[in-house]
Amino acid sequence: MNWLKTFFSFDEHTTSLTRETLAGITTFTTMSYIAVVNPGILSSAGVPEGPSFVATVLVAVFGCYLMALYANRPFAVAPYMGENAFIAFTVVKVLGIRWQAALAAIFISGVLFTLMTVLHLRRWLVEGVPASLRFSFAVGMGLFLTFIGLNETGIVRLGVPGAPVQAGQLTSPPILLAMFGFLVLAILLIRRVPGAILLGIVITAIVAFLGRIAAPPRHIVSMPPSIASIVWQLDFREAFTWKAFPVVLTMFVMAFVDTMGTLIGVSARAGFLDKDGHLPGIERPMLVDAITTTVAPALGTSTSGAYLESATGIEMGGRTGFTALVTGTCFLLTLFFAPFVAAIPAQAYGPALIIVGLFMLEPIVRIDFADYTESIPAFAVVSLMSFTFNIAIGICAGFLLYPICKIVAGKTSQLKPGLWVLSALSLLFFIFYPYH
Secondary structure, three states, X not given: OHHHHHHOOOOOOOOOHHHHHHHHHHHHHHHOXXXXXXXXXXXXXXXXXXXXXXXHHHHHHXXXXXXXXXXXXXXOEEEOOOHHXXXXXXXXXXXXXXXXXXXXXXXXXHHHHHHHHHOOXXXXXXXXXXXXXXXXXXXXXXXXXXXXXXXXXXXXXXXXXXXXXXEOOOOOHHHHHXXXXXXXXHHHHHOOOOOHHHXXXXXXXXXXXXXOOOOOOOOOOOOOOOOOOOOOXXXXXXXXXXXXXXXXXXXXXXXXXXXXXXXXXXXXXXXXXXXXXXXXXXXXHHHHHHHHHHHHHHXXXXXXXXXXXXXXXHHOOOOXXXXXXXXXXXXXXXXXXXXXXXXXXXXXHHHHHHHHHHHOOHHHHHOOOOOHHHHHHHHHHHHHHHHOOOHHHHHHHHHXXXXXXXXXXXXXXXXXXXXXXXXXXXXXXXXXXXXX
């Protein structure tokens, strides 16, 4: 085991094999819900659920292993929440773009990420994004996911003219099951049970099967299904059209903002930041993120990157890439539970979306609401993401409003060059957006 200690620099980080292993398992239990939730969301876009589950797991394994062996950081990688919902509900259902073209758009953004990271341009661009906008992106995505969870479970449904939404049939068995699932999750989280989200999904799914609310799986364990139907199903012809341009732009913006925020936030918790608040060697985990974002659509799933849940493993003492290696290995073992995962109904994973939305609201307290040049753009981001059912519109509105507010207030010195580039891209987004 000495070679492991040397390769991962255990002594330098004052950690041990046991501590790193427990940290990796802890990280897995807190983010393993993505193996269930991501296929469920993407199935709404027409992506086959069984192959989607396998693709989700394989991307998580690839990303975690690459983070471990190349970057030597305890950051777990998997398909992002928020981006998957954007693909399924905005790109496919609202814009009418096929999922194959959406994955091609993600692939293009991944290639751009990789080139920008290698050329050291990505960090410069991300640092141009104001903190208040970064926080508002997370909050907006949280509310977006919450609404999807409420709608998928039937608790909220489209309303009649004059009432855009309304409550579903709250006494029906499926909705009662969803409410039960939410309460189970709440209890597990309050009691701080490890792996609360995944455990809550499994408990609710079992109740659904026993109560005949959902058809039970024929098998619990089996060999993983083939992913041939979704591997490299990229439609570049449709992706390289003006109709798809807003999608490419949005995936580009969302992914690099998510990753930068996660890397800095988790690193601060782990004590990795230097005295100036920067993460030494950040280019390595950023390159891991970029490469994984390119691999993900090739395998048939959405944008991937470092997960905020990595903080739980860091709390357990994880400080090196061995933590991520253990997390990736745990994901690999889940491949053999595809029949059970594919049978889980929306009433079981929908409450998890609502709870994840709650988690993503936390940064709202870090927005300076007393400064209108900060709060007005942030409010526009959150409200437009939620009420237009379109994450892209919210993000790009923020990039346009922020410099306008600062110019009006005579605070142009607070605007960084990277923001002007993003503002110009956002203007193009609205010009070429395929309005319906």
